[in-house]
Amino acid sequence: MHAPNVLEIKKIIEESETVKTLIFDWKMDGTENNPQPGQFMMVWNFEDEKPMSISLIDPIEEKIGISIKKVGDFTQQIHELEEGDQLGLRGPYGRGFEIKGSKILAIGGGIGMAPIASFVDHAQKRGVHVDVISASMTKNELLFVERMKKTGAHVLTCTDDGTCGFQGFATDRVEGLLKDSSYDMAVTCGPELMMKGIFDMVDTHHIPTQFSMERYMKCALGLCGQCCVDNEGWRICVEGPVFWSHELKMIKEFGKYHRDASGTRNYY
Amino acid sequence: MLETELCGIKLKNPTMLAAGIMGSTASSLNWVYRCGAGAVITKSFSIQPNFGYKNPTTVEVSGGVINAIGLSNPGLETFKKELQSIDKGIPKLASIYGASPDEFAHLATSIEDMVDMIELNVSCPHAMGGCGAAIGQDPELTYKVVNAVKKSVSVPVVAKLTPNVTDLTEIAVNAQKGGADAITLINSLGPGLKIDIKTAKPILSNGFGGMSGPAIKPVALRCVFEVYAAVNVPIIGVGGISNYQDAVEFLYSGASAVQIGTAIMYNGPEIFAEICQGLEKFMIEHKFQNIDEMVGLAHV
Numbered sequence: 001m002h003a004p005n006v007l008e009i010k011k012i013i014e015e016s017e018t019v020k021t022l023i024f025d026w027k028m029d030g031t032e033n034n035p036q037p038g039q040f041m042m043v044w045n046f047e048d049e050k051p052m053s054i055s056l057i058d059p060i061e062e063k064i065g066i067s068i069k070k071v072g073d074f075t076q077q078i079h080e081l082e083e084g085d086q087l088g089l090r091g092p093y094g095r096g097f098e099i100k101g102s103k104i105l106a107i108g109g110g111i112g113m114a115p116i117a118s119f120v121d122h123a124q125k126r127g128v129h130v131d132v133i134s135a136s137m138t139k140n141e142l143l144f145v146e147r148m149k150k151t152g153a154h155v156l157t158c159t160d161d162g163t164c165g166f167q168g169f170a171t172d173r174v175e176g177l178l179k180d181s182s183y184d185m186a187v188t189c190g191p192e193l194m195m196k197g198i199f200d201m202v203d204t205h206h207i208p209t210q211f212s213m214e215r216y217m218k219c220a221l222g223l224c225g226q227c228c229v230d231n232e233g234w235r236i237c238v239e240g241p242v243f244w245s246h247e248l249k250m251i252k253e254f255g256k257y258h259r260d261a262s263g264t265r266n267y268y
Numbered sequence: 269m270l271e272t273e274l275c276g277i278k279l280k281n282p283t284m285l286a287a288g289i290m291g292s293t294a295s296s297l298n299w300v301y302r303c304g305a306g307a308v309i310t311k312s313f314s315i316q317p318n319f320g321y322k323n324p325t326t327v328e329v330s331g332g333v334i335n336a337i338g339l340s341n342p343g344l345e346t347f348k349k350e351l352q353s354i355d356k357g358i359p360k361l362a363s364i365y366g367a368s369p370d371e372f373a374h375l376a377t378s379i380e381d382m383v384d385m386i387e388l389n390v391s392c393p394h395a396m397g398g399c400g401a402a403i404g405q406d407p408e409l410t411y412k413v414v415n416a417v418k419k420s421v422s423v424p425v426v427a428k429l430t431p432n433v434t435d436l437t438e439i440a441v442n443a444q445k446g447g448a449d450a451i452t453l454i455n456s457l458g459p460g461l462k463i464d465i466k467t468a469k470p471i472l473s474n475g476f477g478g479m480s481g482p483a484i485k486p487v488a489l490r491c492v493f494e495v496y497a498a499v500n501v502p503i504i505g506v507g508g509i510s511n512y513q514d515a516v517e518f519l520y521s522g523a524s525a526v527q528i529g530t531a532i533m534y535n536g537p538e539i540f541a542e543i544c545q546g547l548e549k550f551m552i553e554h555k556f557q558n559i560d561e562m563v564g565l566a567h568v
Contacts (some may be wrong), residue, residue, distance in 0.1 A: 001328050001329075002326075002327065002328035002333070003327050003328055003329070003462065003464075003471060004324070004327075004464060004471060006464055006466040006467055042323075042324075044323075044324055044471070046467060046469050047322075047473070048322050048323055048324075048473070049323035049324040049473075050323065086466070086467065088464065088467075088471075217323075218320075218323060218325045218326065218337060218340075219325060219326035219333075219335070219337075220326075221326060221328070221333065221533045222290075222532060222533055222536065223289050223290070223326065223333070223335075223529070223530065223532060223533050224288075224289070224290075224292075224325070224326065224335075224337055225289065225290035225291055225292045225293065225296050225311060226292060226340075228290060228292065228293050228295060228296035228299075229295065230293065230294075230295045231295050231298075232295060232299060233290070233293065233295035233296035233297070233298060233299030233300070234299070235290070235296075238536070259292075259293075259342075260319075261319040261320060261340055262317040262318055262319045262320070262340050262341060262342045262343070263292045263293070263311075263317075263340065263341055263342040263346070264317055264342040264343075264346055265342075265346075
C-alpha cells in the first residue's frame with residue numbers, strides 16, 4: 001500500500017554540521033519492500049513530504065538510513081527531531097543502481113554521497129572493488145569517509161577549498177583518475193552540473209555510467225507527471241532516478257533545466 | 269477495427285489519457301501516445317501559474333488512490349509552448365480550468381489553434397477559489413461556462429463532470445444545452461479522506477482528496493449509463509478502467525471512448541496497448557466490426 005508507514009527514529013547519526021542520518025527499523029522480507037541502493041523514500045513529517053535517498057541498507061539488522069542535509073524549512077524541521085520521534089516513510093521507489101564488472105568508480109558530491117554510500121556497501125559486500133570519490137566544498141562536509149573505508153573501498157577525498165584531499169572539483173579529480181585507471185563502470189550522484197561534467201568525461205572514455213537524477217516530485221507513483229523529463233517523458237520516480245549514460249543522452253534537459261512545483265522551467 | 273471518431277476527430281483507438289495524469293509536458297504526452305493511447309489530454313491549466321498543494325498530495329487507499337494535487341500548472345503562456353511541442357498527428361485535448369465563464373473563454377480562445385478539442389474541468393473535487401466542482405455542481409454555472417467557451421471557439425468542447433451531485437442528469441443536460449459537443453464522466457469521486465492511525469492525522473496536506481481507481485468504476489459506469497439515456501452527445505467514460513473488460517463495460521454502458529488514469533500506476537503507460545489488444549480480440553470474438561456497434565448495448 002502506497003501510504004506512509006509511520007516509524008520511530010531509532011538512531012540519529014550526525015554526519016557533519018549540516019547532515020544527519022536517521023536510522024529506522026525496516027522489515028526485509030525479500031520482496032520489493034527491500035530497498036536497493038539508489039532507490040528513494042518519500043519522507044513525511046506530518047506537514048510536508050519529500051523524496052530522500054536511502055543512504056544505509058542493512059538487511060541483517062533490518063535497518064535503513066536516510067541522510068538529510070539541512071537546506072530549507074522541511075529539512076530544518078527534520079534536523080530538530082530526536083531519537084524516539086516519528087516520521088512517515090513510503091517506498092522504496094524508483095530504479096536503483098546496478099553492478100556490472102569488478103572495478104567500479106563511484107563519485108558523490110555533497111549530499112549526493114547518500115545513495116553512493118549504500119551502493120559502496122552493496123558492491124564491496126559482493127567482492128567488487130570500488131574507488132570512491134567523496135567530494136564536498138570543505139573538509140567538515142565530507143560524508144561517510146570512515147564508514148566507506150571500513151568496507152575496504154578505496155576512498156579519495158576531494159574538497160573545493162583543499163582542506164582535505166584533492167583540491168578542486170570532483171570533475172577535476174575524475175579526469176585524473178580516468179587517465180590512470182580503467183574502470184568497468186561508474187556511478188554518480190550529486191549536483192546536476194557536476195554530473196554533467198562527469199557525463200561528458202565518461203562518454204569520452206567509453207565507461208558505462210549510472211547517474212542518479214533529482215526532480216521535483218509529488219506523487220512518486222508515476223501518476224502526476226511532475227517529475228517527467230524532456231524529451232522522452234520518462235518519470236524520474238519510476239523510470240529513474242538512476243539512468244545509464246545511454247539513457248541520459250536522451251534526457252535533453254539534463255544539465256540545462258528542471259521544473260518547479262508549478263511545472264515552470266528553472267534553468268541552471 | 270479499433271479506429272473510431274469522436275466529435276469529428278479520428279482516433280486510432282478509443283482509449284485516451286485522463287486529464288491530470290502525466291500530462292504536464294509535451295514529452296510525457298508524446299510518450300503516452302507512443303505507448304498506444306488514441307488521444308492525449310493535458311493536465312488542467314489556468315491563466316496564471318499555480319503551485320498546487322503541499323505534499324503529501326497522493327496516497328493509496330483500498331481500490332485506488334486519493335489525490336489533492338491542487339491543479340498545479342505553469343500557467344497559460346508556458347503551457348502554450350508545451351502544446352506546440354506535442355508531436356504532429358497526435359489527437360490532443362487541452363484540459364482547462366478557471367473560476368468564471370470569461371476565464372474559461374479566454375483560455376479556450378488562446379489555445380484553440382493548438383489542440384483538437386478542449387475539455388472543461390468543471391469537476392475537480394478539491395479545487396479552491398470557485399473552480400472545479402464548485403462550477404460543475406451548479407447546473408446554471410455549468411451552462412454558462414460551457415456556453416461561453418462554445419461561443420468563443422470552433423473546436424469541439426467537452427465538459428468533464430463531477431459525480432458528486434444529487435442529479436447528474438440535470439447537469440449533463442445543461443452542459444449539452446450550453447453547447448457541449450461531448451461529456452466526460454466522471455472526475456474523481458468524493459472527496460475522500462485517509463487518516464494515519466498512529467498519529468491521528470489526515471495524510472494529504474489538503475486533508476481531503478479525490479478518489480480514483482478500480483473502486484470507483486461501478487459509480488462511473490452508472491453515471492455513464494444514466495447520462496447516456498438523457499443526452500444526445502457522445503460520452504467519454506473514465507473511472508477505474510484497468511483492463512479491456514472494463515473498457516467493454518463502459519462502451520456497453522454508453523461511452524464512445526474511454527480515458528485511463530490511475531491504472532498507469534499499476535501497469536505503466538503500456539496499459540494503453542494492453543487494453544487495445546484485449547479489446548480488439550474481444551471484438552473479433554464477438555463479431556463487432558467497429559466501436560460504434562458496442563456503444564450503449566446495455567440499454568437495448
